[in-house]
Amino acid sequence: MARAATTSDVFNAIAEPQRRKILVLLRAGERPVTELAVELGMTQPGASKHLRVLREVGLVRDRKAGKHRLYGLDARGLRPVHEWTGGFERFWNESFDRLDAYVRDLKQARQEE
Amino acid sequence: MARAATTSDVFNAIAEPQRRKILVLLRAGERPVTELAVELGMTQPGASKHLRVLREVGLVRDRKAGKHRLYGLDARGLRPVHEWTGGFERFWNESFDRLDAYVRDLKQARQEE
DNA sequence: CCCACGCTTTCCCATATGGGTATATGATAG
DNA sequence: CTATCATATACCCATATGGGAAAGCGTGGG
Numbered sequence: 648m649a650r651a652a653t654t655s656d657v658f659n660a661i662a663e664p665q666r667r668k669i670l671v672l673l674r675a676g677e678r679p680v681t682e683l684a685v686e687l688g689m690t691q692p693g694a695s696k697h698l699r700v701l702r703e704v705g706l707v708r709d710r711k712a713g714k715h716r717l718y719g720l721d722a723r724g725l726r727p728v729h730e731w732t733g734g735f736e737r738f739w740n741e742s743f744d745r746l747d748a749y750v751r752d753l754k755q756a757r758q759e760e
Numbered sequence: 761m762a763r764a765a766t767t768s769d770v771f772n773a774i775a776e777p778q779r780r781k782i783l784v785l786l787r788a789g790e791r792p793v794t795e796l797a798v799e800l801g802m803t804q805p806g807a808s809k810h811l812r813v814l815r816e817v818g819l820v821r822d823r824k825a826g827k828h829r830l831y832g833l834d835a836r837g838l839r840p841v842h843e844w845t846g847g848f849e850r851f852w853n854e855s856f857d858r859l860d861a862y863v864r865d866l867k868q869a870r871q872e873e
Numbered sequence: 874c875c876c877a878c879g880c881t882t883t884c885c886c887a888t889a890t891g892g893g894t895a896t897a898t899g900a901t902a903g
Numbered sequence: 904c905t906a907t908c909a910t911a912t913a914c915c916c917a918t919a920t921g922g923g924a925a926a927g928c929g930t931g932g933g
Contacts, residue, residue, distance in 0.1 A: 649888030650763060650920040651776070662775035663764070663891080667844070674851060680910060693892055695911055709816070714901055714906065722851035729845035736842070738787060738835035762918030763890040776921080806922060808881055827879065827931050846900060875933095882927070889920080897912065903905090 648730075654703040657724045665689065666697050670706060674719040675708075680718065767816040770837045774819075778802065779810050783819060786833040792821075793831065 653659045656728065661756055665687055672686055684694035698718055701707040706724045709716050766772045774780055778800055785791065785799055797807035811831055814820040819837045836867050 648921050648923095649886085650890070652889065653891095656767050656822050658777075658780070659775045662772045664769075664771075665891085667771070670848070671802065676850070689891095690893060691910070692894080692912080696891075699911080711900085714907095716910065720848075720851055722848040724852075725845045725848045729842060729849070732838045732842035735783070735787070735833075735835040735838045738833055739837075761891050761893095763920070765919065766921095778921085778929090788906095802921095803923060804879085805881075805924080809921075812881080827882065874932105877933105878929105878931090880928085882925105884923105884925085886922085887920105889916085892916090893914105895912100895914085897907100898909100898910080901906105901908085903907105 653700050657704050657706065657728055660700055660704040661725070661728065663697065663700075665693075666701055669694070669697055669701060670720060670722075670725075673718065676714075677717040677719040679712075679715040684716065718732065766813050770817050770819065770841055773813050773816060773817040774838070774841065776810065776813075779814055781811055782807070783833060783835075783838075786820065786831065790825075790830040791834040792828040796831065 651659055661670070667717065669683055672683060680694050680698060681691055683698070684691040687694055698707060698709075701705060702709065706721060707718050708721050709718050711717075735750060764772055766776065774783070782796060783802060785796060793807050793811060794804055796811070797804040800807055811820060811822075815822065817837060819834060821834045822831050822832050824830075
């Protein structure tokens with residue numbers, strides 16, 4: 648088996664930095680591909696491909712607007728990711744404490760040598 | 761260029777389903793690789809490789825325990841992901857409304873035909 | 874002191890990329 | 904109806920996988 652397809656799920660889709668940038672850019676409003684490509688500093692076909700992935704996992708919608716095709720955000724798909732990571736909320740504090748204690752122990756141990 | 765390395769950042773690391781499973785499993789406490797491999801239904805080397813990735817992005821720590829090496833959760837790295845997706849919170853409601861309105865418009869338009 | 878056990882690394886594959894370039898589509902404005 | 908502009912696809916690469924099998928290794932324990 649190889650790596651999973653980026654279109655397989657939202658987690659995979661947002662693993663790509665450029666795609667995350669696109670989502671952030673779209674928070675400011677709808678945009679045509681060309682504009683996004685410029686802001687990303689990549690070619691138009693490149694941007695198109697990322698948008699395709701985002702569209703396939705449903706994070707982005709497109710609509711015709713005159714001569715342009717405007718891409719817009721549909722952030723609902725990010726909610727599961729937010730919730731999944733949220734399931735670790737109590738752990739990231741807890742582990743912080745543990746690590747903290749761990750470091751303290753180390754220092755203490757060193758002093759007692 | 762190819763796809764970015766899974767070890768490049770947390771987003772990439774958690775893009776893999778098995779790795780997400782590992783993190784969930786570790787919420788129940790530390791575990792040796794062998795045990796995780798069984799719970800994941802994969803070979804032990806396979807599990808080891810996933811753990812390596814998680815370790816490299818800092819989502820997991822390991823410590824020696826007798827003859828075993830116990831892997832434990834360090835969820836702090838998930839916080840940025842939680843926060844990043846959180847930045848879209850107001851959008852996933854908003855876009856819901858928009859879509860809703862969009863669908864309503866469509867229906868209306870169809871009736872008026 | 875040495876061995877067996879638990880893990881990690883190394884190989885070997887098939888596959889899915891992320892990108893750029895060149896080309897095919899498509900739909901809009903005249 | 905058609906020339907054009909905006910996008911999407913088709914190719915072509917180099918690369919980084921996720922997996923299993925097999926071999927390497929470190930060290931805990933007897």
